[in-house]
Amino acid sequence: MAEAAGGWAKWRIWLIAAGAGLISLLLFDAFRVLLAEVHFSKVMQQMEAEPLPDLLLALLATAVSYLVLTGYDLSAMKYAEVKIRRSTVLLTSFIAYALGNTVGLGVLTGGAVRMRLYTAAGVDANKVAQVIAFNASAFMFGTAAFGAAGLLWGADGVAHLAHMPAWLLRVIAVALLFTVLGFVALAARRREVMIAWRWKVRLPPAKLAVQQLVISALDLIASAATLWFLLPPGAVEPGEFMAWYSIALVLGILSHLPGGLGVFEAVILLACGDRAPVEQIVSALVLYRVIYYLLPLVLAAVLLAAYEVRSGIAAPIGRAAVRLSPMLLATMTFIAGGWLLVSGVTPASAQAVDMLALRVPLTLVEASHFLGSVTGFAMIVIARGLLHRLDAAWWSAFLLALAAAVLAMPKGFALVQAAYLVVLAILLYLSRAQFDRRSALFSNPLRGVWLISVVWMVGATVFLLFFAYRRVDYTNELWWQFEFNANAPRSLRAMMGVMVAGLGIALWQLLRPSPGAPALPSSEELDRASNIVRTQPSAEANLALMGDKRLLFSTQGNAFIMYGRQGRSWISLFDPVGKPSEWPELIWRFIELATDHGGRAAFYQVRGDMLPLYLDAGLRAYKLGEYAYVQLQEFTTKGSKRSHLRQAINRGERDGLEFALASPAEVPALLPQLRHVSDAWLEGQEAREKGFSLGSFEPSYLSRQSFAIVRQQEQIVAFANLLSTETKSEASVDLMRQLPLAPPGTMDFLFTKLMLYFQGEGFQRFGLGMAPMSGMASHELAPRWHRFGRMLFDHGETFYNFRGLRGFKDKFDPVWEPRYLVAGGGLTPLLTLADVATLIGGGLRGIIAK
Numbered sequence: 001m002a003e004a005a006g007g008w009a010k011w012r013i014w015l016i017a018a019g020a021g022l023i024s025l026l027l028f029d030a031f032r033v034l035l036a037e038v039h040f041s042k043v044m045q046q047m048e049a050e051p052l053p054d055l056l057l058a059l060l061a062t063a064v065s066y067l068v069l070t071g072y073d074l075s076a077m078k079y080a081e082v083k084i085r086r087s088t089v090l091l092t093s094f095i096a097y098a099l100g101n102t103v104g105l106g107v108l109t110g111g112a113v114r115m116r117l118y119t120a121a122g123v124d125a126n127k128v129a130q131v132i133a134f135n136a137s138a139f140m141f142g143t144a145a146f147g148a149a150g151l152l153w154g155a156d157g158v159a160h161l162a163h164m165p166a167w168l169l170r171v172i173a174v175a176l177l178f179t180v181l182g183f184v185a186l187a188a189r190r191r192e193v194m195i196a197w198r199w200k201v202r203l204p205p206a207k208l209a210v211q212q213l214v215i216s217a218l219d220l221i222a223s224a225a226t227l228w229f230l231l232p233p234g235a236v237e238p239g240e241f242m243a244w245y246s247i248a249l250v251l252g253i254l255s256h257l258p259g260g261l262g263v264f265e266a267v268i269l270l271a272c273g274d275r276a277p278v279e280q281i282v283s284a285l286v287l288y289r290v291i292y293y294l295l296p297l298v299l300a301a302v303l304l305a306a307y308e309v310r311s312g313i314a315a316p317i318g319r320a321a322v323r324l325s326p327m328l329l330a331t332m333t334f335i336a337g338g339w340l341l342v343s344g345v346t347p348a349s350a351q352a353v354d355m356l357a358l359r360v361p362l363t364l365v366e367a368s369h370f371l372g373s374v375t376g377f378a379m380i381v382i383a384r385g386l387l388h389r390l391d392a393a394w395w396s397a398f399l400l401a402l403a404a405a406v407l408a409m410p411k412g413f414a415l416v417q418a419a420y421l422v423v424l425a426i427l428l429y430l431s432r433a434q435f436d437r438r439s440a441l442f443s444n445p446l447r448g449v450w451l452i453s454v455v456w457m458v459g460a461t462v463f464l465l466f467f468a469y470r471r472v473d474y475t476n477e478l479w480w481q482f483e484f485n486a487n488a489p490r491s492l493r494a495m496m497g498v499m500v501a502g503l504g505i506a507l508w509q510l511l512r513p514s515p516g517a518p519a520l521p522s523s524e525e526l527d528r529a530s531n532i533v534r535t536q537p538s539a540e541a542n543l544a545l546m547g548d549k550r551l552l553f554s555t556q557g558n559a560f561i562m563y564g565r566q567g568r569s570w571i572s573l574f575d576p577v578g579k580p581s582e583w584p585e586l587i588w589r590f591i592e593l594a595t596d597h598g599g600r601a602a603f604y605q606v607r608g609d610m611l612p613l614y615l616d617a618g619l620r621a622y623k624l625g626e627y628a629y630v631q632l633q634e635f636t637t638k639g640s641k642r643s644h645l646r647q648a649i650n651r652g653e654r655d656g657l658e659f660a661l662a663s664p665a666e667v668p669a670l671l672p673q674l675r676h677v678s679d680a681w682l683e684g685q686e687a688r689e690k691g692f693s694l695g696s697f698e699p700s701y702l703s704r705q706s707f708a709i710v711r712q713q714e715q716i717v718a719f720a721n722l723l724s725t726e727t728k729s730e731a732s733v734d735l736m737r738q739l740p741l742a743p744p745g746t747m748d749f750l751f752t753k754l755m756l757y758f759q760g761e762g763f764q765r766f767g768l769g770m771a772p773m774s775g776m777a778s779h780e781l782a783p784r785w786h787r788f789g790r791m792l793f794d795h796g797e798t799f800y801n802f803r804g805l806r807g808f809k810d811k812f813d814p815v816w817e818p819r820y821l822v823a824g825g826g827l828t829p830l831l832t833l834a835d836v837a838t839l840i841g842g843g844l845r846g847i848i849a850k
Contacts (some may be wrong), residue, residue, distance in 0.1 A: 030266050031463070038278045040346060040468040046283035050230065055287070057229040062292050065222035069097050071215035073114075076134040079204045080127045084118070088317055091303075092117040095324060098300035102259050102293045103331055110135075113324060116615045120320030125611065125621040125820075134204070141180055142216020143246050148176035150242025157240035158271075184209045220246070226292045227268070230284035235276040244271035258453065259293055262460075294335065298423060301328040305430040323616055325431040330386035332424050333379050333397050338457050339417060340376025340404055344369060344494040345465035347487035348411070360410045366490060368407040373494035375404045377501045380457055384450045386435070388588060394428060394435035401425040437585050438555065458502060465495055518593070521551045528553070529560055530704065532578045537729035539767055541577040546701045548691050549573060552590055554582040561590050564692050566835035570594035572603045573693055575610050587613055602823035602832040605693065605770060614822040621820045622829045628768035628814035629730070632759040635766075637752065644811060645752045652749030655712065659753040661722075662707040670707070671699055673716045681737040692839040693770075695721065695734035708733070708757075710742075710750050717742040718750055724763070731758045732767030748811065755812070768814055771806040 070093040077084055092114055100110030111132040118128045151158060151173035159166040188206035204212070224245045228238075236244070248267035252260015265285045272281050308322045379400050385393025405421035408414040469488045521529065526544075529551055533541045541562075544551065549562040559578025564571050572590060576583040587603075594601035603614060604624075611621050637645045662670055678697045682688065689696040702721055710718040718738035724731040733754070738746050755766050823832045 042279040043282050054229050058226045061222050061225040068219040072135045075212045076131040079134045080130040088121050095300045098296040102297050138212045145180045146220040147246025148173040153239025227288045232276040232280045235272045301427050305427050325434045330383045334383040337376040337379030341461040344373030345491040346468045364410045368410040369490050372407045374497045377498045389437045398428045518550045534726045537727045539723040539730040539732040542723040554586050564839045566838050568599045569835035570599040570601050575606050605819045619822045624819050624821050626816040628809040630766045630814050648745050648748035655743040658711045660709045678737050684740040718746045728763045731763045768809045
């Protein structure tokens with residue numbers, strides 16, 4: 001099954017690549033037709049001639065749009081019933097939209113920003129998920145209403161290009177508007193609706209729904225106005241433009257291309273192309289991308305750099321904000337690389353060529369053009385390393401940005417490009433502390449979306465090369481022409497350099513040794529793990545010594561991750577173990593290792609205070625239940641509240657029970673008697689041995705630990721192996737087994753005695769383990785994940801004793817600590833939980849047979 005899942009993962013990547021390739025070919029063909037009569041030089045002249053008032057109006061409209069966009073988050077906070085500082089919402093919204101608009105996949109990229117910053121501000125992860133879902137739904141309904149209004153207004157103009165009758169378009173527009181109004185009316189009457197008779201969805205109050213529709217309309221009007229001010233006057237009627245703008249936005253999102261690049265432009269060109277010079281429309285679209293997408297991205301990066309340089313950032317939201325720098329800087333680096341590629345295959349202006357001929361040697365011009373393009377390709381590839389916070393990627397990007405800024409001058413006095421590269425270098429320098437992973441730059445190959453993005457960018461550059469010089473007849477002599485005004489030969493040589501660099505990367509990918517499947521740990525690795533476990537506080541970490549989980553050690557060797565594999569799931573048990581400063585690197589390495597093998601990484605039963613580490617890596621948190629522990633300093637058997645514990649001890653002593661401890665050295669001699677108790681318990685429970693997050697009766701594992709034993713007339717009737725470390729922070733138990741004929745209350749007797757013992761030894765707390773699906777929100781407005789968990793807790797006794805386990809732990813009046821599953825989105829958490837159950841049960845048969 002695991003091999004089949006891995007095979008599907010490889011095929012899936014190829015299918016995605018094929019789909020992206022097909023979309024790209026269709027786009028390039030569409031642009032070939034739409035731009036048939038366009039001259040590249042005229043587009044550049046039009047951009048330079050854009051009136052300053054129009055540029056200022058476009059900047060103002062962009063500022064208004066991003067300010068209005070904060071209303072989405074404010075409305076979402078009301079919907080999720082969360083109170084948070086307005087400054088936090090403004091910061092989060094701006095960064096999320098600046099990144100999401102540019103990269104695309106706004107729910108994922110913008111959602112990751114919101115999850116990171118809002119959780120740092122103290123908002124529950126499930127509430128943040130509601131905020132993200134509300135924003136996505138609000139955008140969908142707002143765009144539908146905005147587009148329908150535009151379609152109703154400008155149906156005659158749209159009908160001509162869409163080859164549909166105007167009356168039918170108006171019917172569609174009215175239907176969309178009535179759908180939106182019907183939603184508002186439904187929200188006024190009901191708080192919840194059922195979808196497909198299975199899922200409950202909570203509706204916002206009608207007032208909030210209307211408020212959000214107004215916010216969406218204002219945002220879309222402002223963002224559309226940014227492009228409207230840049231278009232030539234009279235290019236398209238306002239109502240028709242609203243409709244086409246909405247269509248372009250939706251198709252751009254559905255294409256899953258970064259920022260809808262190409263798809264959005266194709267729609268606008270189709271709508272306006274026959275009513276104004278195409279050069280002017282192309283110029284407006286390029287300027288629109290710069291003003292509405294690139295400038296906010298740069299401003300967001302500058303904002304985070306300002307947080308970075310502020311001395312003594314103590315606020316959690318400030319620390320969380322600066323941790324987002326790699327995402328923005330990776331995007332800026334990718335854009336810089338694409339910009340360098342584009343400038344490498346397009347001709348310099350006539351004025352720049354004349355200046356170069358007067359002041360710069362031809363050899364330097366040729367070298368800077370060639371090296372600038374190769375540098376651009378290198379920056380596109382390196383951007384992935386920045387996202388992964390690699391130290392080597394930071395050095396490479398920083399040095400390449402400076403080098404490219406210098407090369408921009410002899411290449412054609414590209415002042416704007418040089419300024420952008422200098423700003424990027426400064427931002428990289430100020431954010432140096434965020435790139436702390438001492439890992440090889442090419443330790444992981446390009447895969448999936450990154451590989452597709454690189455190929456797409458190179459393909460688009462080749463298309464642009466042919467577009468810019470389509471009136472230049474190709475001859476072999478072009479390759480050897482070295483003149484100041486020989487733009488086409490210079491661009492051909494630059495593109496050849498990029499192709500050679502790309503070929504080198506491709507060969508490295510193909511010839512790179514395939515990583516072997518990680519093996520179970522050797523005895524030496526178990527001893528190494530044992531030394532780390534002894535010196536850290538988590539008692540649960542002793543489960544690494546079972547030997548049934550693979551181990552991934554940190555580079556410095558002071559921490560490790562224990563994990564299991566099932567299907568495509570690579571599941572880390574608990575947080576990393578060992579020195580906390582080495583955890584971030586371990587988490588990233590584990591995710592990369594899983595991805596490198598076609599798997600999906602997840603972390604099972606992690607603590608809430610560690611969630612930011614996983615959110616930084618792009619994962620999401622889902623509550624699993626609660627972990628119970630007893631504060632031993634406050635533990636007592638005195639008082640009426642603990643009378644049942646005194647009764648357990650008294651009853652046990654009347655029944656002749658005796659409590660004793662056995663050291664690891666004494667365990668081998670006791671194993672036959674312990675085995676008898678264990679087998680009898682398993683038979684009585686009609687259960688089989690478990691694994692992964694639970695221990696099993698494995699002699700090599702048990703011989704490493706002490707035991708708590710309960711005897712009755714010299715016969716062992718119950719036992720528990722003890723988990724503890726030298727720090728005396730926490731003690732716990734793993735296997736808890738007793739003979740079926742043991743006196744009632746034997747386990748209560750054993751646990752009470754154990755807590756008193758560890759209290760006397762100076763331990764801080766005693767762990768009672770997990771209560772799965774416990775502590776889920778139960779009110780009617782709870783998130784779907786919580787409702788699903790609550791349903792399992794209330795009605796899942798056939799599969800697991802959820803209530804019984806919670807009830808047993810409640811006897812000791814413990815503190816309940818939430819534990820989480822951290823994984824990707826979509827169906828990943830459900831698939832991961834199914835794989836966890838398989839690992840614990842030792843296979844599907846183990847799940848069925850308890």
